[in-house]
Amino acid sequence: MDTGTHILMGVALGSIATLDPTVAQDPFLSHAVLIGTLAGSQAPDIDTILKLQNNAKYIRNHRGITHSIPAVWLWSLFITGIIVCFYSYVNVFHLWLWTFISVAVHVFVDIFNAYGTQALRPFTKKWIALGVINTFDPIIFALHVIGVGLLFLGLHPGYTFLAIYGVIAAYYIIRLRQQAAIKQAIRAEIADVEQIITVPTFRFREWHLAITAKDYFYVARAKNGYIYILDQFEKCPLPDDPVIEAAKRDENVAAFLSFSPVYRWELHEYNDHYEVRFTDLRYRSKGYYPFVAVVQLDRNLNIVSSYTGWIFSEGKLRKKLDLIPN
Known part of the structure; x- marks a missing residue:
């Protein structure tokens, strides 16, 4: 999900935690738990910082190890340890429990996006992407905003968000049924x-x-x-071709191929260089496919330039990376 929705989920889970008698009876623990759920709802996305390095690192690692099974435990223990430094007399187990739940919910809801996560690492690096909920879902976001608004009206935080999460669970079921109907219609056609x-x-x-x-x-x-x-x-499988093999060794192309489950490829030969392009077919927008990996190689199969990421025009691609003109 998007950052805004994850933050609101942290507030929601901190509110639901007030139904825990141990939390409800201790104002300091309640405050610490809210900090824990807010931090836990954001922690797995710390790998977004990789985008500052380059797109290849980001694509290859975003929602990877930071969303794995060990990471869910490590994030919750790390966040709890930090909070306990400032709230030394609170119930550590209940603080850890609700922090753990917030991290686990973050990873769980990300599975339902088309982007997906590597949530089953270290058992498998396969991307799990159910493709049921948009990365930013306006209905889910609006329900959380409504819940926060109801808190300002004085409603009980725990019961308010418990009811809202019941509605969200029903919404997920509706989306899953929609998806199943779409797949059935496709197989019939x-x-x-x-x-x-x-x-x-x-x-x-x-x-x-x-x-x-x-x-x-x-x-x-x-x-x-x-x-x-x-x-x-x-549908054309990648050929056993030295140009293609050289292109696959490029960092940007390797990142693209590790992430994209459905793509088409093109190999173009020019007077002084080759160009290999991979195009992800999931993200068509206004007749254009913006998520690509492009690599150019000289006649000796040395990589001259490459790029992977989102680009919405051919001119911007070549201007941005100073690629060899065709």
Whole structure:
């Protein structure tokens, strides 16, 4: 989820913690728990700082080890240890418990986005992305804002957010049922479907779709229960080619391939260089596919320049990285 929603989830969980009798009876513990849930709801996203280094590091590691099973335990222990330095007489177990819950909820809700997480590390580095909830879901955000507003009106914080989370749980079930209906409609329309990736949008009844079939990739949109095929690409596996192999060793391309589950590739040969491009098919926007990895190599297969990330025009790509003109 987005940072704003995670912060509100920290407030919500700190409020629900007041239903814990141990927390409710100790104002200092209640205050410490709120700090713990706010910190815990943000801690796994500390890897966002990797974006300051480069896109490859960010793409390869964001929502990776910081969202893993060991990290959930380590974050909660670390945050609890810091807070106890300032609240030395509170019940440490209950402080740790609610901090742990906030970290675990952060990782859990991120699984439902199309971006996903590597939440099952160290057992597997596979990205788990259920593609049910948008990274920023206006309904979930609004429900949290309403909950905070109700607190200012004097309602009980625990019962207020417990009720709101009941509504959110029902919303998740509705979204899962929507997704199941979309997948059923796709399989009825397209033969030999191997994989369906759903990317929910801001609109409740509109989804982006990346479909892998036996011979083709399809990019589609689901809107109001109907499936619209927007693009179709022949499914071509990466060839055993020295240019491709050299390109795959580039840091930006390697990061892209480690993250993207459905993409098309292109190899272009020019007078003095090669260009290899990988395009993620999940994120079509206004007829353009903005998430790419591009690498240029000279005739000796040395990497000249490369890029991975979001770019919305060819001119900006070449101007930003000073790539060799075609």
